[in-house]
Amino acid sequence: MPKSKYEQIYKSLKKRIDSGEYNEGSYLPSENTLIQIYDCSRNTVRRAISHLTMEGYVQPHHGKGVRIIHSSSDNQPKYDYLITDAEGVYATGKRYGFSVRNKVIAFEELTIDEHLAQKTGFPKGIQVYFIQRVRYIDDVAKMIDTSLLRKDVVGQMNEKIAEKSLFNYYSKNLGMEIATIKRKITMVEATPLDEKYLELGDFN
Amino acid sequence: MPKSKYEQIYKSLKKRIDSGEYNEGSYLPSENTLIQIYDCSRNTVRRAISHLTMEGYVQPHHGKGVRIIHSSSDNQPKYDYLITDAEGVYATGKRYGFSVRNKVIAFEELTIDEHLAQKTGFPKGIQVYFIQRVRYIDDVAKMIDTSLLRKDVVGQMNEKIAEKSLFNYYSKNLGMEIATIKRKITMVEATPLDEKYLELGDFN
């Protein structure tokens, strides 16, 4: 059914990652190996890998290999891991004439435990930045934005940076590394922590 | 400063688009022309174009050319045009254990007038699908989702399709055409139309 060869390879690799044949955290077979496996040219392999990279399945590391950063336990599409960060809302606000700003209410480093691994799809044991920001629209808190950022990927950052758009930081300082950000917007059911910051009125 | 040649070309083209030297709606110079302009190989040109495509700046049309779908008047980043559709919320809901569903409250075809061109960045005169969906979370309407979809790009669609995830439709039926969707989430300041459908409680 897939017309092109690179698409076949792309889907094959994706399947192997989803099924757990290729474990998260490990590296894909090298390009030369994949060339032999799929009997094709290097360009074609690289094109397939490029697609996986764009979707946040893998992360190339120059000189080392292509790391798998996708949890097989997570069957959901990966599109909410892509670049859907605050910048979008900023831009939206500017166009529509209301103000948007973020306030960092939590900035911690923590280690993924069993529970978080289940919820986020991150592998247990790795360290992440836990960032929660309140999003104010016209000076009223409207949602809480929770982000988990792999420390091994994003490197150093601090609270001041998080205050501004996360996206700006990543695009400028880390290039294409953005795709490895897994994030989630908890826009309903304020948790106990949330309630302190959200002015939900009779909404909740 | 840009290290690689394809990145230089990418930025050069982007600049020309942003500045209005290349008008939206028109086509980029053909690959062969760009090869001469930038004195490079076809692959390098295509790589630069590929980047622009990913970011929603242009849209390749097989056999015809690469169309510019970026309004020069719009200086905001293009990331909110990418794949940030309902599917993300669906997935979020599944993971967090609350239900999400959409209801289509408006499905019309309309032509972009001056006012809409200003707000959306679409060129005046083109036809678009105007779709509004209420997003219910745990059976309570929480936000209205407004999408404008270029008719010339997305082709045919109907109300039933919109009822489900827009994303599913596009990914299955239109492949990578998704990048041309410009959308906006009006999450605040319910308009008169919105008020009929949103149960905002004392929120509004």
Next chain:
DNA sequence: ATTTTTCTCTTGTTTAAACATGTTTTTATT
């Protein structure tokens, strides 16, 4: 004049080769 065919221009896919550069292992040197 209308239809059909052909040609040309466009983007899409694939292969091959060369060189650059980052990473690790092995080897040689001290």
Next chain:
DNA sequence: AATAAAAACATGTTTAAACAAGAGAAAAAT
């Protein structure tokens, strides 16, 4: 043994060439 150089292997960039396929214009046939 510790250090430095070299080799091997990884991905990154660029070029060249060939063929496929969509779109439209020009030419040929009816």
